[in-house]
């Protein structure tokens with residue numbers, strides 16, 4: 001009896017461990033006047049298992065996509081990607097010039113210091129989980145950081 005109760009609690013604890021995701025340093029680039037598309041950046045670590053970031057959403061944007069930037073024929077190009085792999089224990093950096101979250105058709109102007117809610121959907125062990133975070137609007141040129 002005691003044993004089966006322990007076993008059950010172990011089973012219930014598994015999905016929580018599998019979805020152990022750490023998200024740090026989330027920020028959104030301050031848009032230039034009239035700009036309706038901005039990039040979102042963060043560091044994300046799946047601590048207990050391989051996982052994938054499969055989508056993101058935000059109340060400030062009509063559409064939110066996962067994007068990748070790469071060089072093609074000497075030109076930086078950006079394209080939507082279906083997911084971002086999160087290998088177990090590795091911190092994946094979404095940063096300018098690389099992987100990022102694209103906030104498209106902003107519903108209101110964003111300015112430096114604003115807080116933007118982001119919801120990340122993560123797939124791990126065939127289960128999806130939602131992670132609510134807050135990203136700060138920053139102007140990397142103003143702070144001297146590109």
Ligand SMILES: [Cu+2]
Pocket residue numbers: 039067068078079100101102
């Ligand atoms: Cu993009």
